Amino acid sequence: MESLPPIAIVALLAPLFPALAFVVLGFSMLVYRHPPERVVVRIVSGAFSLSVISLLSVAVYFVTHDDRPIAIDLGAWFAVEDYHFAADILIDRLSVPMMVLTAVICGVIGRFSGTYLVGEPGHARFYLLVSLFACGMFLLVMAGSLDLLIAGWELVGTSSMLLIAFFHDRNFPVRNALRAFVVYRACDIGLLTGAVLMHHTLGSSVFVEAFGLDRWPASAVNVSTSGATLLALCMLWAAAGKSALFPLGSWLPRAMEGPTPSSAVFYGALSVHAGAYLLLRMSPLLDYAPIARAVIVLAGVATAVHGRLVERVQSDVKSQLAYATTTQVGVIFVEIGLGFPRLALLHLISHAVVRTLQMLRAPNTIQDMAQLSEAFTALRSETELAHTSALGRYMYHLSLERFHLDTFWERMVAHPLVGLSRWLDRGEEALMARIVGGAEPSAAEVLPSEPAARDLAHGARRP
Amino acid sequence: MRQAPIIGFLALFIVPALHAELLPWVRGEKRARILALSGAVASWLIVAALTGLYWGRDDDTTLVVAHLPIAGPHALHFVVDALNAPLMLLAASLTTALVLGGPLGRFSRGNLRALLWLTALFLLSLATADLVVLSVSWALSIMPTYVLTMDSVTGGADRRQVRRAFQLYQGFGLVCFLVACGLLGYWTQPSGFVDMSLLHLDAGAVPVAARPWIFWLLSVAALVHMGITPFHSWLPLTFQRGALLPVALLVSMRGGLYVLARLALPAFPEVGHDAMPMLVAIALISALYGAVLGLGQNNLRRLLAYWVVSQSGIMLTGFVFGDEHAVSGTLLYWLGFAMATIGLSLVLAALEARAGTVEIQQLGGLVRRMPNLCACFFLFGLATIAIPGTVAFAAEDMLVHGALEAHPGLTLVMIVAMVLNAVSVVRAFTVGFLGEARPLSRVQRGSLVDLLPRERVALVSLLIALIVAGIWPAPIISAQTPAARAIAFMEQLGRAPQ
Numbered sequence: 001m002e003s004l005p006p007i008a009i010v011a012l013l014a015p016l017f018p019a020l021a022f023v024v025l026g027f028s029m030l031v032y033r034h035p036p037e038r039v040v041v042r043i044v045s046g047a048f049s050l051s052v053i054s055l056l057s058v059a060v061y062f063v064t065h066d067d068r069p070i071a072i073d074l075g076a077w078f079a080v081e082d083y084h085f086a087a088d089i090l091i092d093r094l095s096v097p098m099m100v101l102t103a104v105i106c107g108v109i110g111r112f113s114g115t116y117l118v119g120e121p122g123h124a125r126f127y128l129l130v131s132l133f134a135c136g137m138f139l140l141v142m143a144g145s146l147d148l149l150i151a152g153w154e155l156v157g158t159s160s161m162l163l164i165a166f167f168h169d170r171n172f173p174v175r176n177a178l179r180a181f182v183v184y185r186a187c188d189i190g191l192l193t194g195a196v197l198m199h200h201t202l203g204s205s206v207f208v209e210a211f212g213l214d215r216w217p218a219s220a221v222n223v224s225t226s227g228a229t230l231l232a233l234c235m236l237w238a239a240a241g242k243s244a245l246f247p248l249g250s251w252l253p254r255a256m257e258g259p260t261p262s263s264a265v266f267y268g269a270l271s272v273h274a275g276a277y278l279l280l281r282m283s284p285l286l287d288y289a290p291i292a293r294a295v296i297v298l299a300g301v302a303t304a305v306h307g308r309l310v311e312r313v314q315s316d317v318k319s320q321l322a323y324a325t326t327t328q329v330g331v332i333f334v335e336i337g338l339g340f341p342r343l344a345l346l347h348l349i350s351h352a353v354v355r356t357l358q359m360l361r362a363p364n365t366i367q368d369m370a371q372l373s374e375a376f377t378a379l380r381s382e383t384e385l386a387h388t389s390a391l392g393r394y395m396y397h398l399s400l401e402r403f404h405l406d407t408f409w410e411r412m413v414a415h416p417l418v419g420l421s422r423w424l425d426r427g428e429e430a431l432m433a434r435i436v437g438g439a440e441p442s443a444a445e446v447l448p449s450e451p452a453a454r455d456l457a458h459g460a461r462r463p
Numbered sequence: 464m465r466q467a468p469i470i471g472f473l474a475l476f477i478v479p480a481l482h483a484e485l486l487p488w489v490r491g492e493k494r495a496r497i498l499a500l501s502g503a504v505a506s507w508l509i510v511a512a513l514t515g516l517y518w519g520r521d522d523d524t525t526l527v528v529a530h531l532p533i534a535g536p537h538a539l540h541f542v543v544d545a546l547n548a549p550l551m552l553l554a555a556s557l558t559t560a561l562v563l564g565g566p567l568g569r570f571s572r573g574n575l576r577a578l579l580w581l582t583a584l585f586l587l588s589l590a591t592a593d594l595v596v597l598s599v600s601w602a603l604s605i606m607p608t609y610v611l612t613m614d615s616v617t618g619g620a621d622r623r624q625v626r627r628a629f630q631l632y633q634g635f636g637l638v639c640f641l642v643a644c645g646l647l648g649y650w651t652q653p654s655g656f657v658d659m660s661l662l663h664l665d666a667g668a669v670p671v672a673a674r675p676w677i678f679w680l681l682s683v684a685a686l687v688h689m690g691i692t693p694f695h696s697w698l699p700l701t702f703q704r705g706a707l708l709p710v711a712l713l714v715s716m717r718g719g720l721y722v723l724a725r726l727a728l729p730a731f732p733e734v735g736h737d738a739m740p741m742l743v744a745i746a747l748i749s750a751l752y753g754a755v756l757g758l759g760q761n762n763l764r765r766l767l768a769y770w771v772v773s774q775s776g777i778m779l780t781g782f783v784f785g786d787e788h789a790v791s792g793t794l795l796y797w798l799g800f801a802m803a804t805i806g807l808s809l810v811l812a813a814l815e816a817r818a819g820t821v822e823i824q825q826l827g828g829l830v831r832r833m834p835n836l837c838a839c840f841f842l843f844g845l846a847t848i849a850i851p852g853t854v855a856f857a858a859e860d861m862l863v864h865g866a867l868e869a870h871p872g873l874t875l876v877m878i879v880a881m882v883l884n885a886v887s888v889v890r891a892f893t894v895g896f897l898g899e900a901r902p903l904s905r906v907q908r909g910s911l912v913d914l915l916p917r918e919r920v921a922l923v924s925l926l927i928a929l930i931v932a933g934i935w936p937a938p939i940i941s942a943q944t945p946a947a948r949a950i951a952f953m954e955q956l957g958r959a960p961q
Contacts (some may be wrong), residue, residue: 078937080791080944083864136848136851147860151851160852161889164731168830168897178893179885185882192878196867421759428756432700438625 007061008072011089013054014103017139021047022131037123041114044127048110048134052103059096068215071144071208083199086206088144093216094280094345098141101349105269105356106134110399112360113261126259129166133159137270141277144194146205147279153191153242153274156225160271163262164255173257180251187241187248187384191278194234195372201227202285211284217341221284228285230290235282236299239275243329245434246302250405253314253322263318264359269352272325276332276348283341296337304330317362325355469529471513472541474550477587479506479558486572496562499575503562507555507584513590514548518942528592540592545946546724546794547589547795549939553798554589555717556928557805558582564809564921565708566816577607578709585716594664597726598644599720605633607693611709625705632697636687640722646673647730658934668732678734682742685719689775690768692749699756701769707815709806714771715801720793722780724950732953735783742783747876749776754883758890763811764820766891767804768845773884776799780877781862782950788865791940791947792858798845799854799929804927806843810836813918817911823891832911837896839914839922844892846929848885854929857936869916924935 003457004012021044028035062070069092078086117123136155143149161184165177195205201223201273202210211221221228239245244252244267252272256263266272279286279296286293304327311323326352335344398404482502489495517527531539542553561578581604588600609629650669669677683694690698701710728735753773760766778800781793813836815821818829830837849859858880866874914922932939 076937078861078940080861080865080940081787083788083861085860106605114804149861151856154849154851154856158845165893165897169828169899171827171898174893174897178890182886185885189878189882192863193867193875196864197869199864200868339793417755418759421755421757424752424756425759428696428699432624432696433626435696436624436631436700 003157004072004074007058007070007091008089010054010061011058011072011099011142012074014051014058014099015135015142016136017047017050017054018044018106018131018134022128022135024438025124025128025131029128032131035124037118037151040124040127040311041110044131045107045110047116047131050109051134052107052139055099055103059092059100062091062096064334069093069208071206071213073144076108077147085147086145086204087148088206088208089142089145089148090207094277095141097345097349097438098277099138101352102134102137102141102270105265105352106130106137108360109261109265113259116261120259122168126163126166126262129159129163130262130265133163133265133271137150139273140274144207146198146207149278150191150195152190153278154239156271156274157188157242160184160255160266163258163266166258166262170321176251176254177255180255183241183248183251185240188232190237190240194231197227197231197234201231207281217283221288221461223285223288225288226288228288229292232279232282232285232289233295234327235278236292236296239278239333240299241275243275243276243301243333244273244303245275245330245333246306246324246326247403247405247408249303249307249326250402250409252326253319253402256318256322260318260359260363263362264356267322268325268355268359272329273332273348273352276329276336276344279336280341280345280348286336286339293337297334298337300330300333300335300337302330303327303333306330309395310402313396313399318359318459321355321362323359325351328355343375467513467516467527467529467541467543468766469531469541471516472590473531474509474528475506475513475590476583478502479579479583480510483576483583486576486579489572490791490869492567492572495572495575496567499562499579500559503555503582506586507552507559510551510555510586512931513543514552517543517545518766538587539596541590542592543590545943546721546949549798550716550721550941551586551589553801554582554585556925557712557715557801560805560809560925561708561712562670564813564918566812570764571669574611574706574709577610578712581607581709581712585787588718589721594644594648594726598641599917601640601722601908602637604718605637606712606762608709609633609676611706621704625701626651628697629705630755632694636684636694639687640684643677643684646677646680647726651736661849663861664730671928674731674734675737678727678731681722682738683790685722685727686745688714688719688722689717689779690714690772691719691745691775691779692772693745695749695753695772697767698772699768702771703762703765706804707764707767707808707812710766711771711804714775715804716787716796717775717778717801720778720797723782724946728950728953735953739783742871743780743903744868746776746779746783747873747880750780750877750880750882753878754880754887757887758883760887760891761822761824761890763814763823763895766887767807767811770887771804773880774847777862777877777880780873781866784866786865786869787947787951788861790865790867790950791943792860792862794943794947795854795858795940796862799932800856802925802929803843803846803855806839806922806929809918809925810840810843813914814840823895825901826895827898829896829911831900833913835914835919837892839926840896841892842926843922843929844888846926846933849881851933852930853933854936854939856933857940861940862925889908913933 024043025035025040069090072089072091074087074089077087078085113126113280117126120126133156136152136159139152140156141152143152161177161181164180165174167173174269198205200309202221204210240248252267255267258266286296307323307325307327307330311320311327314320314323328347332344332347332351335347479502482498482505486495486498515526520527524693527543529541531541533539551754554558558578562575584604584607586599588597588604591597591600647666647669650673651665666674687694698714711794750773753769753771753776757773758768760769774796778793778796781789811869813822815827817833820826846855847855849855863874863878
């Protein structure tokens with residue numbers, strides 16, 4: 001590997017600082033179990049501050065140097081024959097704003113949580129997971145190859161799941177974490193398949209090799225329409241999980257069970273936009289995939305309409321904010337599908353900033369406005385309902401039930417799968433009882449009191 | 464080819480076997496455990512020395528061999544190459560972890576003795592390049608597991624069921640294996656068992672009509688050993704009602720896959736090619752079947768068994784696709800999943816010894832009482848679902864990449880199985896270890912203690928190995944590359960026009 005240019009080293013420091021904070025904090029938690037809160041805050045906030053400084057330096061360098069993409073080849077993480085896992089970094093018009101956004105929001109959250117979570121059990125665990133998230137998010141936005149992006153994507157998903165289950169002594173957050181993880185994992189199928197398809201259709205998973213070194217979003221891609229469509233649809237499937245698109249987004253309001261700062265950083269600002277970022281990164285490809293663009297627009301419209309309707313009937317601030325987020329994310333997807341990537345990026349950044357502020361203020365709003373807001377909403381709803389059409393009343397009730405998405409997934413996927421699993425297992429037991437002797441399992445043995453389907457799909461209360 | 468001192472190979476077998484036979488003479492259970500641990504560590508050091516000899520070579524030799532003359536021209540052959548070197552290291556490491564971290568109640572002196580014998584026979588079957596020795600050591604390696612399995616079952620009905628299942632399935636696999644080896648020896652050495660070296664095996668002497676029979680006999684033996692559907696049913700029963708740790712060791716080593724790589728495929732590459740569609744179908748069914756059954760499980764032992772069934776299917780899929788990337792991924796997966804399985808087994812054994820159950824519906828809220836145990840379960844679980852930073856991430860990346868290149872449609876089934884496995888891992892963790900403690904459980908009464916120092920050492924060592932190999936997998940991959948290339952080449956050879 002050739003020696004790295006100084007700008008590459010500075011850029012690399014950004015994910016390295018949170019990673020170091022994660023390792024130091026993890027080790028100290030192993031040794032001391034409960035490290036002093038002040039030390040924890042200083043370690044993580046210090047790491048985030050250093051990341052902000054390094055990324056601002058990168059941004060200044062990038063802007064003052066003709067804003068041409070800078071591709072940094074860090075070599076292969078591992079390699080077999082002609083395949084290698086490309087650990088490349090890309091600094092361009094897309095990644096620089098996202099890097100700065102990530103660094104600033106992580107820094108703000110680190111600072112805010114220092115006060116907000118004082119004395120909270122699991123204080124150090126929160127910072128540990130936020131460090132892991134920041135490391136993953138930096139990898140995701142700086143990745144110069146889809147392979148490295150996947151690594152960051154998985155770290156973001158894992159830390160997200162653990163932060164939803166932050167209050168792990170209660171059942172609901174834990175189940176909601178499982179639910180979010182199921183959606184993430186199901187949608188990872190698209191990302192994994194897309195990574196290999198990209199090798200096939202574009203010859204490489206390194207972005208500058210696939211899309212060229214033109215300034216984002218312009219590029220000349222040598223790809224067939226069918227290949228581009230298939231790849232774009234895979235990416236959309238992956239993005240749909242992370243960005244809570246319709247009809248996969250019912251996990252998002254449930255994810256608000258975690259601490260408010262993590263809700264802000266994950267579901268207001270960064271993680272929920274990771275799907276949009278993925279499509280923006282692949283946007284040069286969309287010019288060759290009109291069908292995929294149409295599907296993206298449809299998914300965006302459905303998400304925005306669903307989010308807006310459901311948001312209007314929510315009675316708590318965090319759920320309202322969650323659905324307001326999906327509404328805006330839907331609009332961002334529409335912009336991407338219609339071929340306005342710059343507008344989508346601008347929308348993404350501004351939405352992330354505003355939503356973070358709203359999320360962080362949510363506890364105050366609850367305290368100050370809860371009674372007034374509830375009374376006002378109830379009064380308005382009754383008044384409006386009396387004068388609305390049958391369709392309007394139907395939509396109102398449908399929105400109250402969040403379009404029955406939970407029930408749909410529960411009945412169509414979770415219950416059949418778990419039922420099949422149980423049925424096959426009973427068959428296994430009966431077969432072995434027949435072959436080797438012994439009693440067949442009793443109903444109590446095979447049908448536990450708390451079905452697995454409930455863990456996977458249902459039973460979590462609304463936040 | 465580089466010569467190695469024969470004493471090193473003999474010590475592989477003799478040292479653990481000798482320690483096993485010394486155990487009955489030692490007074491006190493604590494001393495017995497220390498003696499067993501010294502035997503395991505000594506085995507590990509011998510393996511490290513032999514594998515170091517292979518990896519430390521400064522020339523292009525593909526293997527390190529030793530010959531033991533027995534009478535006249537007769538000799539036994541031993542070998543260290545890219546295929547068995549990591550596996551020998553793995554076997555010795557896992558045994559050490561089991562002896563160190565296994566609950567005291569589960570490992571009486573007799574159990575430790577059987578475990579050391581199992582290790583001795585494992586190492587012998589991995590190191591030998593001789594058909595007769597391989598057959599005998601494979602056959603005998605079933606016995607210690609059988610003894611261990613019987614020793615740990617609690618109830619009479621359970622004991623009978625597990626015994627019959629183990630006898631039936633393993634006996635069937637063993638008969639298939641021995642018949643195949645016998646036929647192979649009969650046709651390749653018509654003048655008698657003069658030189659049964661696998662290095663000089665010439666399967667061209669086997670009649671064409673007999674080749675598929677021998678290949679499939681070996682394959683069935685391998686499938687039974689790995690717990691692949693439809694030969695898997697002994698595994699959930701034995702995991703749930705038998706002794707967890709020795710059975711976990713037996714299946715973690717994936718001896719069946721080793722037999723396919725060492726014997727069946729090199730001997731009959733063209734039959735292997737013809738059999739590929741059937742093997743792929745079996746492997747994918749197993750991957751999906753195990754994953755689906757894992758989703759609804761509430762017993763963690765049984766759940767682990769279905770993960771093994773599914774992961775064995777995934778490994779076999781990658782192995783038979785014949786793409787070098789996929790085979791490399793499979794070999795890495797082999798190591799990673801073996802360590803994770805043993806880690807999870809140790810955690811479950813520790814949990815059962817404390818809570819008296821591994822039914823997740825009776826657990827919950829464990830993390831407050833046993834944070835280290837829960838963390839270990841979660842991290843070993845993550846290691847099986849390819850989270851970056853664990854060895855499975857690199858393995859799965861290569862495996863999926865290679866498999867998708869070869870058969871995109873079929874590989875989607877494999878990916879779905881991986882996703883379902885991940886869901887059942889996280890479900891087991893969230894429902895069984897987090898949340899509220901169930902009423903009247905021992906968890907709620909707070910009578911549980913966290914991992915003991917020796918358990919922590921064993922588990923953390925395995926975790927460190929998994930994470931270090933995950934962050935820096937390149938050396939392991941390059942060490943296994945010659946084996947992956949050879950396997951892929953043999954499979955390609957089978958595809959060439961005859």
